[in-house]
Every structure is written in structure tokens, then in C-alpha cells.
Amino acid sequence: MKIFHLSDLHIGLKLMNRDLTEDQIHIFRQIAEAAKMEKPDAIVIAGDLYDRAVPSAEAVELFDRFVLMLVEAAPEAEIMMISGNHDSAPRVNVFRQVLDRQRIHMIGLPPMLPGDRIEKVTLKDDYGPVHFYLLPFVKPSVVRPLVGSDADGNLLSYDETLHRLIGLEELNPAERNVLVSHQFYLPVGTDAEDIPRMDSEVRTVGNIDEVRADVLAPFDYAALGHIHKPMTVGSDRYRYCGTPLACSVSETGQQKAILVVELGEKADREENAGVDDQNTGLAAVQISEIPLTPLRPVRVIRGTLTEVLRQGSDDYVSVVLTDEKDLDLFDMQDRVRGAFPNVLEIRREVPGRQNSGRKLQEMAALTPFEIAEQFLGEMDDAEKELLQDVMNSLEVTG
Numbered sequence: 252m253k254i255f256h257l258s259d260l261h262i263g264l265k266l267m268n269r270d271l272t273e274d275q276i277h278i279f280r281q282i283a284e285a286a287k288m289e290k291p292d293a294i295v296i297a298g299d300l301y302d303r304a305v306p307s308a309e310a311v312e313l314f315d316r317f318v319l320m321l322v323e324a325a326p327e328a329e330i331m332m333i334s335g336n337h338d339s340a341p342r343v344n345v346f347r348q349v350l351d352r353q354r355i356h357m358i359g360l361p362p363m364l365p366g367d368r369i370e371k372v373t374l375k376d377d378y379g380p381v382h383f384y385l386l387p388f389v390k391p392s393v394v395r396p397l398v399g400s401d402a403d404g405n406l407l408s409y410d411e412t413l414h415r416l417i418g419l420e421e422l423n424p425a426e427r428n429v430l431v432s433h434q435f436y437l438p439v440g441t442d443a444e445d446i447p448r449m450d451s452e453v454r455t456v457g458n459i460d461e462v463r464a465d466v467l468a469p470f471d472y473a474a475l476g477h478i479h480k481p482m483t484v485g486s487d488r489y490r491y492c493g494t495p496l497a498c499s500v501s502e503t504g505q506q507k508a509i510l511v512v513e514l515g516e517k518a519d520r521e522e523n524a525g526v527d528d529q530n531t532g533l534a535a536v537q538i539s540e541i542p543l544t545p546l547r548p549v550r551v552i553r554g555t556l557t558e559v560l561r562q563g564s565d566d567y568v569s570v571v572l573t574d575e576k577d578l579d580l581f582d583m584q585d586r587v588r589g590a591f592p593n594v595l596e597i598r599r600e601v602p603g604r605q606n607s608g609r610k611l612q613e614m615a616a617l618t619p620f621e622i623a624e625q626f627l628g629e630m631d632d633a634e635k636e637l638l639q640d641v642m643n644s645l646e647v648t649g
Contacts, residue, residue, distance in 0.1 A: 549569075
């Protein structure tokens with residue numbers, strides 16, 4: 252069975268106030284084209300469909316357009332999506348039963364009440380059934396009526412909650428099982444601080460949301476979302492695919508891709524009895540990547556002003572100036588923006604000058620009126636009005 256694994260679309264995201272709609276459409280077209288060529292049996296999107304819990308009308312329209320692209324490109328594929336921590340679970344959960352009949356499964360809410368279980372979608376191929384367990388982002392407080400509390404009646408940790416919740420499922424080890432989940436999973440014995448996190452990710456204080464990845468062991472594959480950098484979690488068969496488009500400067504240089512998972516025949520546990528292999532009894536898995544090419548790459552360009560200007564482009568760039576001499580603020584900004592129309596930020600890195608980069612970045616974000624206001628100090632309303640008239644006159648004559 253061939254599966255496309257995607258996650259963290261973050262539709263509606265702005266990259267340092269840059270609207271990424273055009274960039275996301277560019278990527279979505281590539282995904283749809285890949286689906287048309289590869290004809291996957293299932294397309295899974297492991298959470299964070301939107302960047303905000305209350306997405307804009309434009310973001311909803313783009314999401315609708317993307318789903319239509321997938322349906323038209325791969326009409327035989329089962330499309331499965333879950334909500335992430337950025338999404339509004341009730342909104343994603345809307346029309347759930349109606350969409351199921353159209354082979355589109357949008358699961359926003361996890362099981363919450365006694366007797367509830369994780370949403371399961373079963374597909375079949377030549378080797379038998381494949382059970383997809385669709386588990387949206389889980390907060391311990393939301394599922395407390397189902398998983399209970401600790402011995403003292405206190406709320407369970409994220410780790411204990413996920414272990415209890417998944418433990419309620421009666422997985423058939425003789426058949427293939429796939430988990431689609433949006434949480435912060437850690438290999439057992441790994442410290443959360445050792446995991447590289449991107450600036451665009453939401454992090455909890457003290458990493459209280461971490462979950463030990465041993466809970467994934469019964470599954471033949473885990474299609475994970477939440478971490479924006481592609482990575483495995485203790486095994487090649489438990490993976491974060493990362494974002495399809497860079498969501499921050501910290502993702503510079505990452506090759507974004509669709510993970511293509513081919514799930515083969517289930518291994519026979521009895522034949523492998525006594526074999527010391529963590530994958531004993533699990534289905535054969537082959538994983539490949541289909542690279543995604545951004546419309547405008549995110550890059551960091553470092554050097555003197557003269558060196559930087561020679562590299563002008565339409566890419567999204569973070570410019571780091573290393574000139575030791577002072578630069579004219581307005582002239583420097585104009586020249587950099589002329590060479591890089593999609594510049595994200597301008598910073599200074601000069602040895603011996605602490606915080607110069609941060610101050611320049613803050614200044615670059617100010618309007619000429621705000622810069623003049625800071626220079627002149629406290630002014631009354633009449634003086635501010637006069638200053639604005641002067642600035643307006645300069646803009647007209649300039």
C-alpha cells in the first residue's frame with residue numbers, strides 16, 4: 252500500500268509579515284501533481300492544517316482549493332487529516348460523518364468519553380487490511396473523562412495520557428496498523444533539549460508535552476506531525492515529515508519533501524519467535540521522498556553591504572551585515588530592499604557591538620515618522636501633527 256505522508260501545512264502563515272499564499276499554492280500544485288503521477292492509496296496530513304485556530308476566509312478558501320486538487324489528482328485515494336495544536340479541533344471536526352462518505356476523513360476531536368476510541372479507517376490491498384488510527388492533538392484535560400487521573404486524582408502528564416489512550420485500542424498484531432498523530436514524541440532516553448526545534452514551532456515551558464516514543468512500538472508505521480524538521484523517532488518507521496514549506500528562517504537549507512511510504516506484507520511473528528529485533532512481526536516498509544521546490548527559497552546572506560548587494564534576488568532573505576563602519580540607516584535599507592524585494596529582516600553583526608543586530612532590526616521595522624519621533628523625544632499632539640505635516644511634505648517633494 253502506498254501512502255503519502257504530509258503534515259504542518261500552516262495555511263494562512265505569514266513569514267515575518269510576508270503573505271505566503273502564492274508560495275503555498277505553488278507547493279500544493281506540486282503535491283497534487285505528485286499524487287497524480289504516483290497514485291497513492293492514501294494521503295495523510297498529520298495536523299496543523301491551518302496556522303491559526305480561527306483561520307481567515309482566504310486561508311479556508313486555499314485549504315478547500317488544496318483538497319479539491321488532491322481529489323481531482325488522485326480520485327481513488329483515501330484522504331485522511333487530523334487537527335494539530337494550531338487548529339481549532341471543533342472546526343476541523345465539522346461535517347465529519349458526511350465527508351467520510353466521500354473518502355475524506357477530517358478528524359478534529361480525539362476520543363474523550365468512556366467508551367470512545369480513536370477514529371479508525373481500514374483500507375485493503377493484496378496483503379490484507381491496513382488500519383489507520385487517526386489521533387488529533389491531545390491535551391490531557393480534554394481526554395481526562397476517558398483516561399482518568401493519577402492515584403492522587405491529579406491530571407495525568409502528556410506522556411501518561413497518550414500511553415493510556417493508545418493502550419485502550421485493541422490492535423490486531425496480525426494485521427498492519429498505522430498511527431497518524433500530532434504530538435511531541437521522543438525516543439526513550441532522549442532529552443527534549445537534544446531535539447532541534449524550529450523557530451516556527453510552539454514549545455511548552457519545561458517541555459511538558461513530551462511523550463515517550465515506546466508507545467509507537469505496536470504500529471507498523473507512525474505518520475507524525477508537529478516537528479517542522481524532517482526526523483525519525485527512534486526508528487525509520489516512526490517519522491516526522493516536516494513542513495512542506497519553510498515557516499521560519501531557522502529552516503533555511505532544509506530539503507522539504509513528501510514522504511512516500513510503501514507498506515508491504517506483515518511479518519509472521521511465530522516464524523520470527525526468539526529473534527532479537529525490534530521490528531519483529533512488523534510489516535515491511537520502504538520510504539522514499541519526493542522533493543518539493545519552493546517558489547522563493549528562504550536564505551541567510553551574510554557579508555558587508557557591498558558583498559550582500561552583489562547577491563540580489565527575489566528569494567526570502569535574512570540579511571546580516573558585517574560592516575565595521577557605521578552605515579547610513581535610510582540609504583542602507585533602501586539599497587538592500589532594492590536588491591532584495593522580499594527581504595525579511597536586516598541585522599548587524601559587528602564584533603564588540605552587542606545587540607547591534609537586534610537594534611537595527613527594530614529600527615528597520617519603524618516608519619520614518621516613528622524614527623523622527625524617537626529622536627525628538629516627548630511631543631504634544633500639536634507638535635506631532637506638525638511633524639507629520641513635515642514628513643508628508645517631504646514624501647510628496649521627494
